[in-house]
Amino acid sequence: MKPGRIKPPMGHDNAWWWQQAAEDKLAIQRCSGCQVLRHPPRPMCDRCRSMEWDFIIAKGEAKVISFTVLHHPKFPGYSYPLPIVLAELAEGTRYIAELIDCDVERITRGMRLQVTTQTDDDGFKIPVFRPATGSE
Amino acid sequence: MAITLHNEAAIVGIGQTAFSKNSGVSELALAAEAVKNCLDDAGLDPVEVDGLSTFTLDSTDEVELARAVGLGDLHMFAKINYGGGAAVGLIQQAAMAVATGVCKYVVVWRAMNGRSGQRMGQGVSGEIISSDLIHWSWYMSHGMLTPASWVALIASNYMAEYGAGSEHLAEIAIAQRNYALNNPVAAGFGKPLTMDDYMNAKMISEPLRLYDCCQETDGGVALLITTPERARDLRQKPAIVRAVTQASTRGQEQMTSFYRDDLNSLPEMELAARRVYEMSGLSADDIDASCLYDAFTPEVLMQLESFGFCGRGEAKDFVQEGALRIDGRLPNNTHGGLLSEAYIHGVNNIAEGVRLIRGTSTSQPPKPINHALVSSGVGVPTGALILGADD
Ligand SMILES: [Zn+2]
Secondary structure: OOOOOOOOOOOOOOHHHHHHHOOOOOEEEEEOOOOOEEOOOOOOOOOOOOOOEEEEEOOOEEEEEEEEEEOOOOOOOOOOOEEEEEEEEOOOOEEEEEEOOOOHHHOOOOOEEEEEEEEOOOOOEEEEEEEOOOOO | OOOOOOOOOEEEEEEEOOOEOOOOOOHHHHHHHHHHHHHHHHOOOHHHOOEEEEEOOOOOOHHHHHHHHOOOOOOEEEEEOOHHHHHHHHHHHHHHHHHHOOOOOEEEEEEEEOOOOOOHHHOOOOOOOOHHHHHHHHHHOOOOOOHHHHHHHHHHHHHHHHOOOHHHHHHHHHHHHHHHOOOOOOOOOOOOOOHHHHHHOOEEEOOEEHHHEOOOOEEEEEEEEEOHHHHOOOOOOOEEEEEEEEEOOOOOOOOOOOOOOOOOOOHHHHHHHHHHHHHHOOOHHHOOEEEOOOOEHHHHHHHHHHOOOOOOOOHHHHHHOOOOOOOOOOOEOOOOHHHHOOOOOOHHHHHHHHHHHHOOOOOOOOOOOOEEEEEOOOOOOEEEEEEEEOO
């Protein structure tokens, strides 16, 4: 088995999100006070200061705002060149993740993406992006 | 009476160790040597020092340093967070301490085996659950482990938006290397950098190539701060603190402020700029030279706009005109900076700001330097400092 990716530490503020990821879902935290969506998750709403929240599951549609391609240094558990995109989800929040199944030469700002789950050899699951069908 | 930090403090000593890739000594030894050299430069007996400030990332404990150097009774010791974002914050701590009378003489320092020991460029990892580590986990798990990768994601968007290209980044890297050619302690001393060298260097994290990234350095730098009155009794011509501030703004993250509406500016650096201009009564027009934090070249472009040296999106043209060169509008990082002198987390950039005011830079610009601007780390909670000559 090849070395797996670095695992996130899981505490009160983020473990629930990774539990959703383990079920192939990209969750977005929602304030129960003012209904604003927020990511990354936090224990308090910075608008209404409510500490009550639930979450929705993203539809998985997104578009590229910015991107980089990592070349150096190379860490075990990742393959290079490694494209990373800053994307805006259809729901309006942003999410940063690897882009898979895409030639790095073809990445452009505004490109349409679909969220999918990457499952590592050790069973760890993480939401990533791939090009949306028909966007190539 | 309201206390501002306008003309309330002066930097009056600079000390540093050799800069290397393998110091062969402890970080405590580097800190002690830098502090001793700093006090010798100022002509102050170590027993007079009563305040200390450094980075939370610094491994040297305050009392271990005090025991090693033989400092006297301490009235203040303070550590500041956020990597290179701490640099100017040390001066603010010191200035507040001497302005209020809490301390007479404050030493600030940063000493690190940044190449042979823990390397910033190797990224983050860890097991302890803290708010900070949970923050990093959103990026770590995807393989975004290095400062270059976080900065690249912001730089890529900025450059696409405003049409800045590799040639503009190269202009910054080459201008600073040309300064380092005159600086015997710089990593880039005797190593010219051509456009071909720049373009052919390995890609790190697109659009950042090797020479867009700073050095990794073993070494230490220390500075002595006191009141302007006491400064006049010491050996060196003081660099007066015209204004100093820390700055962090809404939506700030550490290196990864990817969720703010506007991704093409540095709100925290704009806040720092407003604060230091207001406090000093100066504007960008009054700044003769700068030491803008330069861990990565795009950070210099973005800061030129934050501090009002040019308009939004115009930094690429500003640098292309040669503004950062020795005969340009704004000679920048005349020691070579973090890119070509050494990476002492920006404290070496503050030291160069002091030298510009003293008139002792190895690349002292031909024009008078009445005011020099220095900034802290970029993309993190940060700060800015304006130094001026004693009237
Ligand atoms: Zn709310």
